[in-house]
Amino acid sequence: MANERIVGIDLGTTNSLVAFMQGETPVVIPGEDGLNLVPSVVALGENDQVIVGSAARKYLIDTPERAVYSIKRLMGRGVEDIQEELKLFPFRLADDLEAGEVLRIKLGDKSYTPPEISALILRQLKRNAERFFGGPVTKAVITVPAYFNDAQRQATKDAGRIAGLEVLRLVNEPTAASLAYGLDKKKQGIVAVYDLGGGTFDISILKLHDGIFEVIATNGDTHLGGDDIDNLLITIALDDIRGDMGLDLGRSGEAVQTIRKAVIEAKIALSAQDATTLDIELPGGKRYQREITREQFERLIDPPDIPQASILQRTVGPCKQALKDARLKPEQIDEVVLVGGSTRIPKVRALVQHLFKRTPHTDLNPDEVVALGAAVQANILGGGSEATKEMLLLDVTPLSLGIEVAGGVTDKIILRNSTIPASATQFYTTQVDGQANVAIHVLQGERELAKDCRSLARFDLKGVPPMTAGMPRIEVRFLIDANGILHVSAREQRSGKEAEIEVQPSYGLTDEQVEGMLLESFDYAEEDFRQRQVIEARNEAETIVTALGKGRGSPAWAQLKPEEQRRIAKLEKSLNVVKQGEDYQAIRKAIDDLNQATTHLAELMMDSAVATALKGKTMEQADLGEGPAAPHPVAKADFE
Amino acid sequence: MPGDATSTCWSCGTMRAEHFCSACGKVQPPVPVDYFTFFGLRRKLNVDVAGLEREFYQFSRKLHPDLYSGAEAREQQWSLEQSSQLNDAYRTLKDPIKRTEYLLRLEGVELEEQSKSATEQARASGQVKKQVVPPDLLEEVFDLNMQLEELRMQKKLGEDDPSLIEEIGRQKLELEEKHEALLEELKRDWTEWDYAVDSGSEEERRKIRDKMVDVLNRRNYLRNLVRDVNEVLESGS
Numbered sequence: 118m119a120n121e122r123i124v125g126i127d128l129g130t131t132n133s134l135v136a137f138m139q140g141e142t143p144v145v146i147p148g149e150d151g152l153n154l155v156p157s158v159v160a161l162g163e164n165d166q167v168i169v170g171s172a173a174r175k176y177l178i179d180t181p182e183r184a185v186y187s188i189k190r191l192m193g194r195g196v197e198d199i200q201e202e203l204k205l206f207p208f209r210l211a212d213d214l215e216a217g218e219v220l221r222i223k224l225g226d227k228s229y230t231p232p233e234i235s236a237l238i239l240r241q242l243k244r245n246a247e248r249f250f251g252g253p254v255t256k257a258v259i260t261v262p263a264y265f266n267d268a269q270r271q272a273t274k275d276a277g278r279i280a281g282l283e284v285l286r287l288v289n290e291p292t293a294a295s296l297a298y299g300l301d302k303k304k305q306g307i308v309a310v311y312d313l314g315g316g317t318f319d320i321s322i323l324k325l326h327d328g329i330f331e332v333i334a335t336n337g338d339t340h341l342g343g344d345d346i347d348n349l350l351i352t353i354a355l356d357d358i359r360g361d362m363g364l365d366l367g368r369s370g371e372a373v374q375t376i377r378k379a380v381i382e383a384k385i386a387l388s389a390q391d392a393t394t395l396d397i398e399l400p401g402g403k404r405y406q407r408e409i410t411r412e413q414f415e416r417l418i419d420p421p422d423i424p425q426a427s428i429l430q431r432t433v434g435p436c437k438q439a440l441k442d443a444r445l446k447p448e449q450i451d452e453v454v455l456v457g458g459s460t461r462i463p464k465v466r467a468l469v470q471h472l473f474k475r476t477p478h479t480d481l482n483p484d485e486v487v488a489l490g491a492a493v494q495a496n497i498l499g500g501g502s503e504a505t506k507e508m509l510l511l512d513v514t515p516l517s518l519g520i521e522v523a524g525g526v527t528d529k530i531i532l533r534n535s536t537i538p539a540s541a542t543q544f545y546t547t548q549v550d551g552q553a554n555v556a557i558h559v560l561q562g563e564r565e566l567a568k569d570c571r572s573l574a575r576f577d578l579k580g581v582p583p584m585t586a587g588m589p590r591i592e593v594r595f596l597i598d599a600n601g602i603l604h605v606s607a608r609e610q611r612s613g614k615e616a617e618i619e620v621q622p623s624y625g626l627t628d629e630q631v632e633g634m635l636l637e638s639f640d641y642a643e644e645d646f647r648q649r650q651v652i653e654a655r656n657e658a659e660t661i662v663t664a665l666g667k668g669r670g671s672p673a674w675a676q677l678k679p680e681e682q683r684r685i686a687k688l689e690k691s692l693n694v695v696k697q698g699e700d701y702q703a704i705r706k707a708i709d710d711l712n713q714a715t716t717h718l719a720e721l722m723m724d725s726a727v728a729t730a731l732k733g734k735t736m737e738q739a740d741l742g743e744g745p746a747a748p749h750p751v752a753k754a755d756f757e
Numbered sequence: 758m759p760g761d762a763t764s765t766c767w768s769c770g771t772m773r774a775e776h777f778c779s780a781c782g783k784v785q786p787p788v789p790v791d792y793f794t795f796f797g798l799r800r801k802l803n804v805d806v807a808g809l810e811r812e813f814y815q816f817s818r819k820l821h822p823d824l825y826s827g828a829e830a831r832e833q834q835w836s837l838e839q840s841s842q843l844n845d846a847y848r849t850l851k852d853p854i855k856r857t858e859y860l861l862r863l864e865g866v867e868l869e870e871q872s873k874s875a876t877e878q879a880r881a882s883g884q885v886k887k888q889v890v891p892p893d894l895l896e897e898v899f900d901l902n903m904q905l906e907e908l909r910m911q912k913k914l915g916e917d918d919p920s921l922i923e924e925i926g927r928q929k930l931e932l933e934e935k936h937e938a939l940l941e942e943l944k945r946d947w948t949e950w951d952y953a954v955d956s957g958s959e960e961e962r963r964k965i966r967d968k969m970v971d972v973l974n975r976r977n978y979l980r981n982l983v984r985d986v987n988e989v990l991e992s993g994s
Contacts, residue, residue: 121827285826329814498826509818535848538822538841596841599822 123256123285123499124246125293125491128235128273130189130342131315131458133157134488135242135257141504143297143492145485146249148241154484155245157315159237160184161225166648169241178378181207181370183225187344188238190316191220191231192276193269195624202340205348207370219626232272232626233634236279243280257282258495260487262317263289264337264435264515266561267573267603268624274600275626279634285498287600290314291321292512293490294456295330298481299508306451307333309439311469311477312487313432314457316342320436322443322450328507334442334534335515336435343384343459345428346418350380350409353417354395358405372400387414388461415464429468436472442534453477458484511536514597521558521567530595533563537597545591551583555591559603576605582612647701654704658696661711665689673721685714776839777819784820787838791863792846800860801954802947806851813847854976857943857969864966868973891975898982901928905989912992922990929986936979943972 125143127134132154136145145153150171160168160176161183168176176184190202196214203210211221211228221228229237239259246254259282261273270287277284288296291310299308304325312319319337323330354376358364366372379397386393392410399405419429440447453469455477460466469477481489497505513534519527520543530541545555555578562570581589590610597603608615626634665685668674674682692707766778767785776795777784793800796812818824820843825836849855858868890898904925911918946969953962 286823326814329817494823497823500827509821509823511817511821536844538837539844539848540838540841541845596837598837599840 121256121499122246122250122252122254123258123495124242124254125488125493125495126239126242126257126259127290127293127488127491128189128239128259128261128276129157129315129487130187130317130344131157132484133238133242134485135246136485136488136492137246138492138496138502138504141502143489143496145488146246148245149248155238155241156186157188157238158184158186159188159224159234161227165225165227167237169237178371178374181374182209182223185222185224185234187316188222188231188234190340190344191222192235193231193266193272193624194220196220206344207373219624219630230626230634232276232631233279235273235276236634239276239280239282243282255281255283256285256495258286258288258491258498259284260290260293260491261287261601262312262314262337262339263291263319263321263332263335263512264317264339265289265601266339266516266571267601268571269339270601271625274602275631278631281635284600286494287602288491288494288510289319289321289332289335289512289515289601290317290487291319291335291456292323292330292332292510293488293494294454294481294486295321295323295325295490296493296508296510297486297490298454298478299325299330304452307445307449308452308454309436309450309473310454310456311432311436311460312337312456313459313465314342315459316340316344318342318432318435320432320439322439322445329509329511331511331536332513332534333445334439335513336439336442337515338431338435341428341431342457346384346459346462347377347380349417349428350384351376354380354397354405354407357407358399362399362403362405364399364401364403366399369400375399376405383409384414385461387411388463411463418462419464419468429465432468433472447473447475450475454481454486455479456483456486512599512601513537514539514601516561516571517563518573518595518597518603519560519562519567519570521560525567527560527562527565527567527570531597535597537601538599540594540596543593543595545578545589545593546587547581547584547589548586550586552586553581553583554579555581557593557605559595559605573603576607576618578607578618580614581609582614584611647699650701651699651704654701654708655696658692658704658708661708661715662689662692665711665715668715668718668722671722673718676721677718681714681717685711685718688714776816776843782819784825784832784836784839786835787842790842792849792859793863795842795846796850798850799954800863801951802857802860803951804850804856809847809851813843816843853940853943854973857947858973861966861970861973864962866966866970868970891971891978894975894978897928901925901982901986904928905986908989909992912989925986925990929983929990932979932983932986936976936983939972939976939979943969943976946972 122137124146125136127136134145134153134155136143138144147153148155148170152171155170156174158170158173158177160173160180162168162176173184177186185208187206190206191199191208196210196216199208199220202208209223211223214221219230221230222234224234239257243254243257257277259273259277261270265273273287274284291312294310294312295308298304305327306325308323308325310319310321310323312321317337317339318341319335321335322333324333325331351373355367355373358366366376376397379395383393383395387409390411392408395405395407395409397405419427424430450473453473453475455466455469460469460477460479460483466477466479493505493508494510496502497508497510501508514531514537515533517529517533518531518541519529522528530543531539545557547555557576557578558567559573559576560567560570561573564570576593578591578593581591588611591607592610593605593607595603595605605618606615607618677685688707688711692704692711695703695707698704764785766781766783768783769778769781775785776787796809798804817840820836820840822833822836822840825833828836849859861868904921908918908921908925911921946965950962950965950969953965
């Protein structure tokens, strides 16, 4: 248990991170590029190889049809609820989508479901962790927005499974942040966590008491974040360009992505400066330049005269509702913690300060605190340590769970903000003599009518023993587990028979589908492994060719017999040919051959004493210290 | 029953009397019990809520699924069921109204369904809603309903009568005060009930029980009325 590596993962809209508990401190594991943040961008390279993170970013601009970002916005959603998203984001849906099918997004000429794309990001994080540990990582805690519904949570869990991770727990992001925040200080009291990320907003109010982190109320908006601010700025730039230059770039994915990159930089700059300049090179060589002051920016994200268009004001409603649900006044909040990159915006900070009448804490990096908290929870699940010994997280379900009753009305059976795990039992009967099936429609949401709530699933209770109408007494138990995911079981009480339940998830993948994707991802793993081998072999070939070049310039070259020189030249040529190809085994063989042939040269290059010591060494090894060391971009571990 | 000291721990075999073994600490298979029994309480209504919270935290530290992440599947299942039972019980018992309603149900009372969903359901299916106006409110409610109807009409026509809105607002405030006062009345009944549990006759208990049902029904009625008023006041024209 103790030596098991359970990592904590923040699977974000914009960036993702993986962290673990090093001794008593949670730390973020950097990627190969040395950076903690892995941009949540997935691209297909020229040979359809999967590229994730910083390297995938350039594809957003160069080949936008082969790259995707902000996929989190589509997790657990259906075609009908992403129409707004489609207007603002360059998501390209697969053409052959059928009604009721899980969304698929086109990437090049392939198509993937949102959980699969998320799985590719998770797999990258998994690899980063494996490289860091030098061993396999198979278990993880993954964070989700507190306001994620059942389908969005299930989709996240599926993504973990597809990536080859056992998801031990889904933790709500603001709650995770509070764990990181409350770790080293013996905190007590009421804490509000205001989490405005790239694509989601959460507010959670917690009571901290002797290591117990009890969530009292949570609220939010799973489609509100920095992305929306970027889209406002992009719209302005596109309007300007259309107006001033007569260029309509709205349909040019490439141009929009260039603009997007620039406005994000401007947005970030405006958190530190009073003004910045947008300077964008447009296709065709024209330039778009515009100065933006912080004041203009603030009016854009929080227009004082039209509060309903204000992105910032959209966070106020959920905050007030959470306070109301917690039966607290703002004055009763002891501390406020800011999470998510968008809370770097001074105007957001001012709003939070005004709302809670407290100066919010900003001492933890808002980009990393969620991942650090996930690592703390991973440590707790792994059996704990001195630092986490007394810590226990009691979270809540963000949305009420209901069932549809006669007249299309929602009957709420587990109210929002109930501590999870939570359960409810309902009794059902039949309406017709001998009726063998009973249908149950499960909903999530706060509205009174079923059509206004989120449909979770339709359950079909089968095999009800034949009885007179109204006689069967079917006990159905709804249980929300510690991940916030619903489980349903049923029993006919008079016969004591477990009723069979057939679930039709309204949104989401079936177990079989996930299983299928899992196998596919093994295929990818195979493919990736091959790719890696080719790259490594090429690098090695590069090294030996460089070394040989040096050898030719040394006096030792002249000491070789002409046929030796010819043989080396021939082998070098064939290595140069095969290293262009994709067959790593052929490249390796050519390297070995050339190594063999140059052993003599390597020996001659040393002075005679050293040459004796180096007998049997190869060209590659004789190149002492100079030239590129054989790079191994990925540790040659034998897992995967 | 968890209070039953004749059961032994499945893991270490020690005699145990809790949801988890007092010797080895392991979670035990759940037993379906009522919420009072789960916390080892008698069916009384005056509950020390601070004490209940302490118990809740202590049980959570023993039963929560986080503690069984690496345990075998059945222990994970037991912990899931035990902690959901714990959370359900705590949520119900810490709230004065939920606690009272729960106890009354245990005592065999079918509380009148006055929830909004029942109202909507009745409307949708064309049934008459089972809702009895408390006699002492009859006159007041009649007047208020007339005024609400008038305001609805005005709003439809896009008119605005501030004096009517003010009058309705005043009545709403009164209703809210009555609603609050009923909680105090209920708390006086609790004490009578708790006393009767110890020493009262079956008949006395039934009398107090019925009194509480009446208070809750009146309270629910008022709550729905206030909600209706709010709906009309907040609705756009």
